[in-house]
Amino acid sequence: MEKVKVAIVGMGTVGSGVARLLLDHGDRVIRHAGKILWLEEVVVRDVKKRRDVELPEKLVPTDDLSRVYKNDEIKVVAHLVGGLEPARTIMIELLKSGKDVVTANKALLAEHGPELFDLARELGRSIAFEASVAGGVPIIANISQCLSANQITSLRGILNGTSNFIVSQMEEVGASYADALKEAQVRGFAEADPTLDVDGSDAAQKLAILAHLAFGARVQWDEIPRVGIDQLDPADLAYAQELGYRIKLIATAQLREHGLELHVSPTLVRSGQPLAEVREAYNAISVVGDAVGNVFFHGLGAGQMPTASAVVADMIDTAVGRTALTFRTLQLWSQAEARVAVCDPQTLTGRYYLRFTVEDHPGVLATITGVLGRHGISISSIIQHEASQDENGSVVPLVIMTHTVLAGATAAAVAEIDRLLCVRPGSVRLRVLS
């Protein structure tokens, strides 16, 4: 049987999982590839470190990348080094030395996609990256192959498992943000420094990749407007629930009349809708295609084996030759002109959830609704609960759900309301999925 020699660069959690699948489950790889994927080299940063995978005696981990670069028999490399450097340089050297590369590094693609993909095309090589978005959920293949007969019109995803876990904990157990974050760290869902997860950056990087794929957008991830869950107030989770909604960190890419709507934001989703029911550290993506209608994908977005599953599927596709066929036609991150422009967020329409903390005296509601009315914001429902005392007297929370309104007008109205003397600081404005 034909043998394709492969290598793993980076033996962290995912790398060890990939090694385990290749070494312990060669039978299923053969069944799908019709070939043996022979693990020839394993490159690690520290050869002395103990690993949680048993390697065969002859496969001695090395810290010398040139053993991979110089071995022309190695055709496919799982590049599992995180961060931007030396990950970028390693990727470039692998491509230049004639390897097809499989990666899980979304930050690298989101940041250096154009350079790396151009280089791969120029050299006749391929980059496969299923594992870079939503881990075990095969969203890359589904968008780029399975839904190829569609114009995708909308894509909404829960792409950051850490954030979803934290919000679920806050909602279900009534935990505070700090406690929920701590629990996520204990369970291994959150990094020691969780900033990129909870501030929406990680989701924005994944959204940038999906927007390239699905819409041919040419967007830098850090240009995507994003709000994380780190400022989320448990009170809003409770009000949302009272209104029949849950709050989720939703990454949105949606075709609008004037271009592509693109943002990451905590969003109210009506209970019972598939995206609202995504719990714990799961990921999910709801895709609408003009032919297929709505297709929904749900699975584990991170973790050793789910991510390794995606990496090994990519390695098989690459060894078989499928990746090359897909890669060639997709023109990812190419110099080709963007097929769609990103639209000005101010011009977008949508529904909003607003919460104000207002003084409890006559005329306040009239004043606030008056401001909203002048800005053309029409109200769909209001909740006002009984007053509580703060140091400046009696205040009440005022929760307003709008009909479909202009984003710019809503922002302006809220800014104007915030300047009213009867309104306390800290107004909340969240998107509502409609």
Add this chain to the structure above:
Amino acid sequence: MEKVKVAIVGMGTVGSGVARLLLDHGDRVIRHAGKILWLEEVVVRDVKKRRDVELPEKLVPTDDLSRVYKNDEIKVVAHLVGGLEPARTIMIELLKSGKDVVTANKALLAEHGPELFDLARELGRSIAFEASVAGGVPIIANISQCLSANQITSLRGILNGTSNFIVSQMEEVGASYADALKEAQVRGFAEADPTLDVDGSDAAQKLAILAHLAFGARVQWDEIPRVGIDQLDPADLAYAQELGYRIKLIATAQLREHGLELHVSPTLVRSGQPLAEVREAYNAISVVGDAVGNVFFHGLGAGQMPTASAVVADMIDTAVGRTALTFRTLQLWSQAEARVAVCDPQTLTGRYYLRFTVEDHPGVLATITGVLGRHGISISSIIQHEASQDENGSVVPLVIMTHTVLAGATAAAVAEIDRLLCVRPGSVRLRVLS
């Protein structure tokens, strides 16, 4: 740009949708295929019939199949003729005349898969069949490619949209089976003769295809034990709801210690679980892989454009060469030995929902629970509502949820209970998803 000539055989609903995608949306096909898919011939049964798609002047529908067989320039054919014959003969002739075939005909594959796939392999041709299972949900590609690094351990699907629509109507609107069926027919979700949909045959055909793919099982669809929704009593939907469950027609393929569990049956699924929340005519599949964990797919399982979306994606994959690569390695329906045997349904364990109509007098409950106890059936919960009168005196419904028990023992216990004088005919035994 390279042009690949294609043909459509069968211009029913789906065929017209395929023509529309190829003719009106050539741009997106080019983007994904890197080639033009040129619709060269359209074969219809009745050339005089009006169609709901506008064809270019030069593309005159023909009823002469030999125009396709004899045209060596036509490489890919969408075979969209339903039923077994002449569909089988047409498929054979297409393969023999050197075409790669794309089909949506699940009955044909479930019935004649081995013959057709062997022939295709022998001739170096391919058969793509994404549209044959779950319409717009790309479950075939996901199982055969995206999850290729996994041993799939479990697969549960809502594969018949008609049944799901009917059950949803009964549950949500409180419609009777007959009214719900009528509504399904009005809305175009059910055929004039809905037998194969509502008796579980259609789902069993799809399950047979998935079991081949995911487990290498060699099973004939009509050997799969199946119960449809045509005997479902609205009372059981209500009791299920009271217990926190919904009833869904679930097609199950699950690896057990002694082989593959395989059946189609109305099943109680706990509310809130993704499969329980599938409404209307939607399809869904929950797949568990040993590496990836649980992945859930949800979308439209039928209809013109969702099915056409799957057919055109297959045509693109075939024209690009991806299908050939996948087809070659998968060894579908090959003579190769089954990788897994189907296990004896009697030896399976699972949870059950039982409903008996019993006389309302002392000692009845003790008698029935006594029988269950002797058969080793342990009870997890019981509902008994107030008595109603039938012609033979006062009767009560007795609903029992079991713990995990042996299927064979449960069947024997229910049979024994049915013979008791205090029990009316018509006991109900449904599976519970655990």
